[in-house]
Amino acid sequence: MTLLILAGSGEAKTLVRAVAAAGLDAVASLAGATRTPAKLDVPTRTGGFGGEDGFRGYLQSANVKAVVDATHPFAHRITDRTARVCRDLALPYLQVLRPQWEPEDGDTWTFIDREEEAAPFVRPGQTVFLGTGRQTLRRFANLTDCRIICRQIDPPTGPFPFPNGQFLVGRPPFPVAEEEALFKDLSVDWLIVKNAGGAPSRTKLIAARRLGIPVLMINRPPMPDADRVQTVEAALDWIARR
Ligand SMILES: NC(=O)c1ccc[n+]([C@@H]2O[C@H](COP(=O)([O-])OP(=O)(O)OC[C@H]3O[C@@H](n4cnc5c(N)ncnc54)[C@H](OP(=O)(O)O)[C@@H]3O)[C@@H](O)[C@H]2O)c1
Numbered sequence: 001m002t003l004l005i006l007a008g009s010g011e012a013k014t015l016v017r018a019v020a021a022a023g024l025d026a027v028a029s030l031a032g033a034t035r036t037p038a039k040l041d042v043p044t045r046t047g048g049f050g051g052e053d054g055f056r057g058y059l060q061s062a063n064v065k066a067v068v069d070a071t072h073p074f075a076h077r078i079t080d081r082t083a084r085v086c087r088d089l090a091l092p093y094l095q096v097l098r099p100q101w102e103p104e105d106g107d108t109w110t111f112i113d114r115e116e117e118a119a120p121f122v123r124p125g126q127t128v129f130l131g132t133g134r135q136t137l138r139r140f141a142n143l144t145d146c147r148i149i150c151r152q153i154d155p156p157t158g159p160f161p162f163p164n165g166q167f168l169v170g171r172p173p174f175p176v177a178e179e180e181a182l183f184k185d186l187s188v189d190w191l192i193v194k195n196a197g198g199a200p201s202r203t204k205l206i207a208a209r210r211l212g213i214p215v216l217m218i219n220r221p222p223m224p225d226a227d228r229v230q231t232v233e234a235a236l237d238w239i240a241r242r
Contacts, residue, residue, distance in 0.1 A: 019236075112218055195219055
């Protein structure tokens, strides 16, 4: 069978490596959001499918027999659509979704549902560190009276969209000590993150806890009604059963 792995997360890289090692017939798909993504170990296509029709056409032309969706927990459009199309075509579909973060002792988290809800928490003159990436930056347009720092992987291709902000280029992993030093250096008052989950990117939350920095935690979007596992190992079991 040809297995389509929708990539775009750390789990996808690990899954692809294991699938390649097992010699399975698989193709990975990247959205093309990162300019220089790490190379994957199976044949990889890059870029959107061209909407739902394009996706349906691709599934047929590539003779895809099952789909594992290992995209980021906040990539809800591709996840919703893939789950729906696969259900429609009776194509086996599995989402790999790592557990979300839960606060621990010493954490000061406030949960919000949307980026736009952050503004009332921030006082004039404060410094806000966005660990949310550049794609959703424009949703923070109402953060007007503070300083905004937005970290992104690729160097910016244009100016910061608001007068009160700046980009900071950085490629993970970010060790806790480095995050702590960075937040201190920038005098960060608020950290805003998406509840992506996973140990590697939890380091910024540990640094915030140690420095007493409050966190605005953006809740995950709703997930489709579909088969779901939390780990790569469980995804490999699901694949093996097919
Ligand atoms: N959202 C985040 O916070 C975040 C963080 C880290 C990494 N990522 C990764 O970046 C990618 C884009 O994220 P997003 O939030 O923009 O996604 P999205 O809103 O769910 O999807 C937008 C469009 O991007 C294309 N797309 C998304 N993932 C794809 C994949 N793996 N292969 C081919 N096309 C894909 C599809 O285009 P067509 O309609 O043309 O098929 C989809 O309709 C995802 O793959 C995700 O895993 C996202």
